[in-house]
Structure formats: C-alpha cells, structure tokens
Amino acid sequence: MDVFEVINTTRAxxxxxxxxxxxxxxxxxxxxxxxxxxxxxxxxxxxxxVRDEGTKKKIAEWYL
Structure with a gap:
C-alpha cells in the first residue's frame, strides 16, 4: 500500500x-x-x- 492509497482510503x-x-x-x-x-x-x-481516564476527561473538558 502506498501513501496515496492510505490518504485516499482513510475514513473518519x-x-x-x-x-x-x-x-x-x-x-x-x-x-x-x-x-x-x-x-x-x-x-x-x-x-x-495520557492513559488515565480521569485525566483524559479533564483534558476533553478544556477543549469542548
């Protein structure tokens, strides 16, 4: 698989x-x-x- 195939087939x-x-x-x-x-x-x-779920939630709150 080349880089263009990866770019063109990547989904959100x-x-x-x-x-x-x-x-x-x-x-x-x-x-x-x-x-x-x-x-x-x-x-x-x-x-x-970051692996700690509590820390992830705090970071998410800062950006939402």
Missing part, C-alpha cells in the same frame, strides 16, 4: 474501541511522529501519552 472514526493501545504500538506511532518534517526543519515536537 466516530466511535473508538475502549481497548487500551499496546505500548509497542504507542512507541511505534511516536517514533513515526518525531520523524515527520517541520517548518524550517526545527522539529518542535512535544508529546504526552
């Missing part, structure tokens, strides 16, 4: 499974994210992985 997710995301998958996604290009090649990336 309205409901997500409640299953926790395995640590190895989280690290794989973060590894890909930190390698993404940035403006001026500055890589100003900061990531925080």
């Amino acid at each position: 997710m309205r409901r997500l499974k409640p299953d926790p995301v395995p640590d190895d998958l989280v690290w794989k996604v973060l590894d890909g994210a930190i390698r993404a290009p940035s403006g001026g090649n500055r890589q100003p990336w900061n990531f925080i992985v």
Whole structure:
C-alpha cells in the first residue's frame, strides 16, 4: 500500500474501541511522529501519552 492509497482510503472514526493501545504500538506511532518534517526543519515536537481516564476527561473538558 502506498501513501496515496492510505490518504485516499482513510475514513473518519466516530466511535473508538475502549481497548487500551499496546505500548509497542504507542512507541511505534511516536517514533513515526518525531520523524515527520517541520517548518524550517526545527522539529518542535512535544508529546504526552495520557492513559488515565480521569485525566483524559479533564483534558476533553478544556477543549469542548
């Protein structure tokens, strides 16, 4: 599968499974994210992985 096929076949997710995301998958996604290009090649990336449901709800309230 090439990148254009991925872009053209990706769908929006309205409901997500409640299953926790395995640590190895989280690290794989973060590894890909930190390698993404940035403006001026500055890589100003900061990531925080939140697993606690109470914390997730508080963050969601801030943005809704």
